[in-house]
Amino acid sequence: MTDQYDVVIIGAGPGGYNAAIRAGQLGLKTAIIEKRDNKKLGGTCLNVGCIPSKALLHASQLYEIAEKDFASLGIETGGLKLDLKQMLKQKDDAVEGLTKGVEFLMKKNKADVYFGSGEILSATRVLVSGADGDKKLETKNIIIATGSEVTPLPGVEIDEKQIVSSTGALDLAKVPDHLVVIGGGVIGLELGSVWRRLGSKVTVVEFLDKILPPMDDEVSKQFQRILKKQGMEFKLGAKVTGAKTTKSGVQLTVEPAKGGEAETVDCDAVLVAIGRRPYTQGLGLETVGVKTDKRGFIETDHFKTNVPGIWALGDAIHGPMLAHKAEEDGTACIELIAGKAGHVNYDLVPNVVYTYPEVASVGKTEEQLKDAGVNYKTGKFPFAANSRAKTNHETDGFVKVLADAQTDKVLGVHIVGVEAGELIAEAVAVMEFGGASEDIARTCHAHPTRSEAVRQAAMGVEGWTMQA
Ligand code: FAD
Ligand code: NAI
16 A cells, blocks of 8 residues: 655654645645654754753753852852753753654644655655554655764774763763763764763863864864863864773773874763764665765755655755754755745854854854955954943853955854854844845844844944944
8 A cells, every 4th residue: 555645755853844844834745754763753953962952051051050150149059969860851851842842743734754764665655664564655756854873983982871972972871070072063062061061071082173163263262262261171183093991981092183192091981073974874875876975965956866856955965964954955845846946045054052152153254255365354342341241240252243345245253152042143134135244233232232242243344343
């Protein structure tokens, strides 16, 4: 028995479930397949990514504030104690609530949900193999939205107990005395921050000479200084070449990236966070001839693969591996399938690191503008001169606005500071409308807010900054 659909979506992460919602809105008969054993929708983001990590970042941040800042604010708490079990439970509750929300959205938008592994048999047929048996679905279009998985590091085998990926790092049964994080990227710094706040000594081993490599150099340098002040330790320009697990912990071999003498680092736990790679195993890509590049990303042109009727999006294709990018892809891909003008502006996908303070950026970095030979102007404003930040004793960081020297068009905005992830939305909106720095500078911003720092940085581009 086969079922006939307009679209069959394989993978129910932000890319897949947003595609299903838009398909329902446009009246397409849709099926979505998810292979997670726990039968939960929402993909990496909701189950083991964005949501659980942010739940732990929030709770651990409150713990650290209570521990270190309450007294100076005149708040006495008595014996502050960590209840790790409860902290992990509230994280699981957040995941449960949101995955249930996606189930509701699938029902509301009339998408049929199949639990099991999806395999493409031909451009019009998908096999679902699950605990409840096999089923074949006939369809006019197939969307591959299977996401990504952890990139392994040879010589450092992940057991999700002592040597963990981000998934294991969201569920450590006790706070490690010493956690070594391999990779100074987003996952390493976010989850490293969680465990440092809860009491771990955290050492970050990063291959390159800077943390958060895609970020503006000034942002990455200042951010590293802030994290260091908080107690995080860094070994930059270094690589881990081996790991030995013992009953009491892990012994790592660390070498300079450019060659040189190796050293041994003892720790209780290791987080491997050196990036993610597209996940397309068992999908049947070879059977139908869908092309991938050397790194396994599915090759697409406006989400179309080389096989007519088969589309791909999200982490499985090129572009930033971010939930909001996958969501945009999902909507645009369905609009194209429905004959509409689906479009994603990949130049304006904001990037946020949810540490304390946060780091947020959109558009070009100063280094990219220099490399491209663009004539640009810079405006910068420190939170140390922002009244709200001063009042709240949260003065670390700055806002930097980069604008075209001739036209004043905003080309990039980079923020290190509390709530940078919220502040960046203004920059994205202005840039989406092709706005100028003067547009931000002449827009009334409420006082006292941190958003005034964004305005002041834009005023800096115009040469009217009020900074003392
Ligand atoms: P996924 O969310 O990976 O979903 C793909 C789904 O497809 C999975 O559920 C998988 O089980 C399923 N699947 C795979 N193969 C098959 C098959 N053959 N049959 C059926 N189902 C299949 N991004 C942000 O924007 N903000 C953040 O704060 C953020 N935090 C993160 C924190 C961590 C720890 C991690 C790991 C990632 C984080 N990300 C964040 C990245 C974000 O999770 C991904 O970019 C996003 O989930 C990609 O969405 P997707 O739909 O492409 O794939
Ligand atoms: P990443 O690409 O952000 O960082 C990996 C880091 O590891 C890089 O700095 C890289 O230079 C370094 N590295 C690579 N090989 C190494 C080695 N052998 N030894 C030491 N360092 C090495 O990848 P990460 O942190 O694993 O995250 C994966 C993706 O998940 C991110 O790129 C992002 O797209 C997404 N994500 C997004 C979040 C957000 O938006 N806040 C949060 C977490 C993840």
